[in-house]
Amino acid sequence: MTVAILADIHANQEALTKVFEFLEDRNIQRIICLGDIIGYGPNPREALKMLFHSEVAIMGNHEEAVMFYGEDFNPKARASLEWTKDQLNSSEYERTENYDLWNFLGTMQQVVEDGDVMYTHGSPRVPTREYVVPADIRNQEKMAGIFDLIKKVCFIGHSHIPHIYTSDMKHAAPDALKGAIDLRKLGDRKILINAGSLGQPRDGDPRASFVTFDGNIVRFHRVEYDHQTTVDKIYAEERIPNFLADRLLVGR
Numbered sequence: 001m002t003v004a005i006l007a008d009i010h011a012n013q014e015a016l017t018k019v020f021e022f023l024e025d026r027n028i029q030r031i032i033c034l035g036d037i038i039g040y041g042p043n044p045r046e047a048l049k050m051l052f053h054s055e056v057a058i059m060g061n062h063e064e065a066v067m068f069y070g071e072d073f074n075p076k077a078r079a080s081l082e083w084t085k086d087q088l089n090s091s092e093y094e095r096t097e098n099y100d101l102w103n104f105l106g107t108m109q110q111v112v113e114d115g116d117v118m119y120t121h122g123s124p125r126v127p128t129r130e131y132v133v134p135a136d137i138r139n140q141e142k143m144a145g146i147f148d149l150i151k152k153v154c155f156i157g158h159s160h161i162p163h164i165y166t167s168d169m170k171h172a173a174p175d176a177l178k179g180a181i182d183l184r185k186l187g188d189r190k191i192l193i194n195a196g197s198l199g200q201p202r203d204g205d206p207r208a209s210f211v212t213f214d215g216n217i218v219r220f221h222r223v224e225y226d227h228q229t230t231v232d233k234i235y236a237e238e239r240i241p242n243f244l245a246d247r248l249l250v251g252r
Ligand SMILES: [Fe+2]
Pocket: 008, 036, 060, 158, 159, 160
């Protein structure tokens, strides 16, 4: 059965709503969430609630930071982190509803393996922290260390750049793959697949990015959403830096 693999939602309710509509139209109900549901965006409570039913919920660095301490957060990320934390503890809501949000965060795991498929946020080496970006393909030691920990397939997020990396040190953007890759053609090679960011893409395309996977074929998708509403919500919230709104318009 096909699963939708969603990463880096970043409290973007409008993008998540549109992606859910896309999935409903195709009768895809199984959701795997690769972390960073919250942070940066204006609707952390709503985004968490919309993903309560995820089959797998991976902890991103933003969930880790809200539960523990985000020592490596820059000032803009920290401002949104503190605001997010206050939202999740807001006395405007029933206490039990706040508990539900925190309990969900508490269930999140850093790495989940299902047969030879692995799910994590950043990389299998440092699950919530390590970035894998296209330039890393020249860093053989790093990539070999990562592939050593993968049985066959690993889905990640974190960099907000949809991309694939294979253990023969090749890599490709979704466009070069015409939007899909058939894993049966990998042979002995292993593969690392970044689903891109649903709620804050940084590859120059502002549409929501995610993948679907039917057990053989991974498809990359982009879905348009109403950016302006999300942007206006961020502008209206004094404690979230405007920069985090502006970047949604350009996907950077
Ligand atoms: Fe993220």
